[in-house]
Amino acid sequence: MFSDYTFTAAHRFMEYVQVDTESDPLSNTFPSTEKQKNLAGILVAELQDMGITDAHMDQHGYVYATVPSNVTHDVPVICLCSHMDTSSDCSGHGVKPIVHKNYDGSDIVLPDDTTQILRASDHPYLKEKIGNDIITASGTTLLGADNKAGVAEIMDAVHYLTTHPEVKHGAIRILFTPDEEIGQGVKYVDMQKLGAQFGYTLDGGELGSLEDETFSADAAKIIIEGISTHPGMAKGKLVSAIKLAAEIVDSLPKDALSPETTEDREGFVHPVRMQGVVEKAEIDFIVRDFTTDKLQQHEAFLQQQMDKVVAKYPGAKGTLQITEQYRNMKEVLDQYPQVSAYAEEAIQRAGVTPLKMSIRGGTDGSRLSFMGLPCPNIFTGEMAFHSKLEYVSIQDMQKAVETVVHLVMIWEEKSRS
Template sequence: MQQPDTITDRFFRYVQIDTQSDPTSTANPSTEKQKNLSRLLVQELHQMGITDAELDPWGYVYATIPANSPKPNIPVICFCSHVDTSPDVTGANVRPLIHTAYDGRDLVLPDDPTQVIRLADHPDLAGQIGNDIITASGTTLLGADNKAGVAAIMTAAHRLMTTPEIQHGTIRILFTPDEEVGRGTEKVDMAKLGAHFGYTIDGESVGTLEDETFSADGVRITIQGVSTHPGFAKGKLENALKIAADLLARLPKDTLSPETTEGKEGFIHPGHLEGNQDRATLDFIIRDFTVAGLHEKEAYLQAQLDAVLKQYPHSTAELVVTEQYRNMKEVLDDYPAVVDNALEGIRRAGLNPERRSIRGGTDGSRLSFMGLPCPNIFAGEHAFHSRQEWVSVQDMEKAAEVIVNVAQVWEERTPAL
């Protein structure tokens, strides 16, 4: 009898499919090639006996593992990962390599020997001695973000479908496109998904659960200067680019920036500037763990802009704030069982759970505010968005084990009617 695929088999198969998303595209999904992996996942889910697995026109995969518990009132739980990889580094022609029984030595990636994964630079490798480390070959990213999560969900799904003694309620599976370009939940059909609670499988170190994220706003400042011929500009020209530069120069050098903050500290980050002497636009991202903190930073930015404009009396500027996402903890605090059951699932895998805050956002942030409280469980991903990305086989196996455990915990902790 043919042996079932291992999690390594699945992972190797998935990372060799190029699913890079494109932030400049207006299509849904942003790249059609993401569907190549999604179609394969639907096919594999059908082969497991999950008959309703489907790929919708927007690139989302929906599937159901039917309940096998006699309890009729178990909440429907969703497990979610994204299929796309980061636009930052190419995801084409990925050549995954396995470094068995890691012993602490430097991992030199053969297709570009300048790419060396060193223990000193990747301290989480200290916990991987004896484990099997998967990397790419040095010229591409690996795609563990988030194909490690995809492989874990698929492995757990196979286990649940083939092990009837593991009792659970209805499980929904969701694979999304375009998470890396901030559009991973844009076309999710929440009514179709029909889940009460969820978990993204898209975290880093083994045993971690992330139940708090940044809150995030975008700010666009549009500056209207006074343009005139530079040969006759004295006393008339107010250069919009110089106004923008003066604003940037007023931002503090030792605080309030990504490069000077950590932990629960937020920041103001200029990400894009374009224009000419007549008109310029500046795009910022504002991050904090509280909405009040966002508003403080936006008010600070407005004050600096007002101060600059005093030097340019005939110019104007407009600052527009766009809400991006909010801290999932605002929702999760109202549903403590979602986090408690995940922590128990991690413990049952023989791990010491660690709750973390994300200095960023996830699909789970948006899903939480769309009605699906959704913390983030580890998948073992490390060095995201880089050619030194790595994951261990054993961490992915633990992630799959935790998914199964969480399904069991929800069943056990749901009282019988």
């Protein structure tokens, strides 16, 4: 069914990654960077060119669109979702995508910074991509495959469906979000307007992966209040909030409870930002675990470490603030087993072996699931995300497009009376 189809995902992707959409975790606006709307505008125009008449961007930078049903019987409305922003962990400005055709397994030296070398020995999945066409950046930026690969694949799937009306499907809602990388991706989604019953994010990694479980996540902030005085007359008086903050971070375990020492289903407490002056300092943490109840244990540990340090310095004060971010979507998806089952079947129909996996992270689907839209995560091919060595296989992207098309067909088939 795809033998005579010219996929557009890679071409679209190469264009999208050149649009800087880096989000900003320190911003107080939404979206956190206005430039994310530049890509949203491009996507709206392309959808309208495909005949999707209701495609639009709202005031928050979300893109909404509908591929109308082409059958007369009722089919659950499905949402396909990807995020437009890229991580601030690595620059997304001036991305130069490069296609390495028919990858032969050798090291890929990125031309704009030859110290950046993509080696199969360091990236085992790359060994499986020999013969594929690999897209990288040029060495000075990330690529943006997370998640513009997903955006491009959804756009290509829409293109396929609009040019192949013989493929039967129900109504499909398209949602492209800003600010996913800073945990705010679905903050202002209008669920009534979206009007979908089930959803899928395209934000996964290796070919065939299907993720129905994420971390549960909180943000934690420790605020330390010290005592400031002139350093020349500070003996016995000055209490440096900066030093207390550093001592708290240093008190964290060196061999456990951190991203660099955990794997599989192990959770962690991770300091991601520290700022301050003598009088006041703040430490921002992310707290993660697959078991939601364990978040409270990790946060109690943080409280304990803070209290121990602060108690040693008379006059100092410490406060721990906790903000809920998202919860393990499996708690919701287990109530709707068909949602993941249909995705698994779609992957198989695309000629790929499904890989059921858990995400050591989160997606927009984590929060959408708890907002009433059960939403597992499907592969895109994006790998080594948030780094200058990020890459994606064009062939993986095409298989993701096939999977999406099969998926909407399966929902239509299963709904026939």
